[in-house]
Amino acid sequence: MSKLKNPPVPFLSLSAQFKKLQQEWLHSIATVGANGSFILGPNVAAFEAEFAAYIGTKAAVALANGTDALILSLRALGIGAGDEVITTPFTFFASAEAINHVGARPVFVDIDERSFNIDPEQVEPAITNRTKAILPVHIFGCPTNMNAIKKLAQSSNLKIVEDCAQACGAKVDDARVGAWGTIGTFSFYPTKVLGCYGDGGMVTTDDLELVARLNKLRNHSAVQPFIHDAIGYNSRLDEIQAALLRIKLRDIAEVIARRRHLAALYEECFADTCVAVPSESAGVTHVFNLYTVRVPRRYRVQQRLQEARIGFSICYPQPLHLQPVYQYLGYRCGDLPRSELAAEQCISLPIYPDMLAEQVEIVCKVVKSAL
Numbered sequence: 001m002s003k004l005k006n007p008p009v010p011f012l013s014l015s016a017q018f019k020k021l022q023q024e025w026l027h028s029i030a031t032v033g034a035n036g037s038f039i040l041g042p043n044v045a046a047f048e049a050e051f052a053a054y055i056g057t058k059a060a061v062a063l064a065n066g067t068d069a070l071i072l073s074l075r076a077l078g079i080g081a082g083d084e085v086i087t088t089p090f091t092f093f094a095s096a097e098a099i100n101h102v103g104a105r106p107v108f109v110d111i112d113e114r115s116f117n118i119d120p121e122q123v124e125p126a127i128t129n130r131t132k133a134i135l136p137v138h139i140f141g142c143p144t145n146m147n148a149i150k151k152l153a154q155s156s157n158l159k160i161v162e163d164c165a166q167a168c169g170a171k172v173d174d175a176r177v178g179a180w181g182t183i184g185t186f187s188f189y190p191t192k193v194l195g196c197y198g199d200g201g202m203v204t205t206d207d208l209e210l211v212a213r214l215n216k217l218r219n220h221s222a223v224q225p226f227i228h229d230a231i232g233y234n235s236r237l238d239e240i241q242a243a244l245l246r247i248k249l250r251d252i253a254e255v256i257a258r259r260r261h262l263a264a265l266y267e268e269c270f271a272d273t274c275v276a277v278p279s280e281s282a283g284v285t286h287v288f289n290l291y292t293v294r295v296p297r298r299y300r301v302q303q304r305l306q307e308a309r310i311g312f313s314i315c316y317p318q319p320l321h322l323q324p325v326y327q328y329l330g331y332r333c334g335d336l337p338r339s340e341l342a343a344e345q346c347i348s349l350p351i352y353p354d355m356l357a358e359q360v361e362i363v364c365k366v367v368k369s370a371l
């Protein structure tokens, strides 16, 4: 066992946040119950309007989760069999899984080593006459270079589906992610910057035709009660989660400020060490859904953290192009070296709004002791 005698630090704790808003949420659940409108009711409609206003799009459509947000977006854009979608291999599986769900083929290109996001310079050579869309993922809460992605999409007539699951509230210049692409997709999984107490998702867009398609798709493609003109989904955010998300959206600026403050503390503590901390390029606002650093000899850092009972996560241990499920695509080890190196070196350290400055110090002390 380690000689370090620090108190344990969880990777994530949401209990303090729950205590703060529990009364208000319980009251809102009682109101939902009393109204008796449980599916696609007034809280969902109000939350869609509030969320669209926050992101800066004309509309938002609430769905059951962030994976469905990706799948239904691709479906609404008419992407399917025979089409290619260019994306990053350094992301959670759902980003690419959604491409397969609509019958299209994911095309992986390498990442920028500082932001861990898709490198726009790698996108252009991957465009073929089958390419229909670029699917950038704002990984860990760090926005992709959307100015460059937008230019590429415009010049090649491609759609952009922004996967904003980890980056609610993040900005490029003055515009939030989710307002840059043809469509933006969000997850309200509990660990997200804006998380609910279950599953939830959202799509944002300025295209009202897409909104109409998404509204239909999420409700079994019903054109009127019990009449269906296509195969759809049951993918609706429920009223109780919408009521909670409306409460939490009010405080999102404070939550992001707190995450950014903790990230700044980490950065200060890791100054003059070989820990490569997350970078924020000019004009970009990172929301630090995850605090992911690169370290040499990661196994030693993992071991020390385990001994000191400090939570961590390896996001992500294997890039998607090398996953067993994607063997059929024919990628080999060494094809996307920056993603492969990131998978070997990255470790995500604890960060959540109620984490204390002293806890950041403890985590840094333990990490440094392993280097």
Ligand SMILES: Cc1ncc(COP(=O)(O)O)c(C=O)c1O
Binding pocket: 065, 066, 067, 068, 091, 092, 094, 095, 137, 163, 165, 166, 186, 187, 188, 189, 199, 200, 201
């Ligand atoms: C980058 C990314 N995309 C998509 C998703 C899928 O979201 P959900 O879990 O709400 O389906 C996640 C969830 O972790 C994610 O991190």
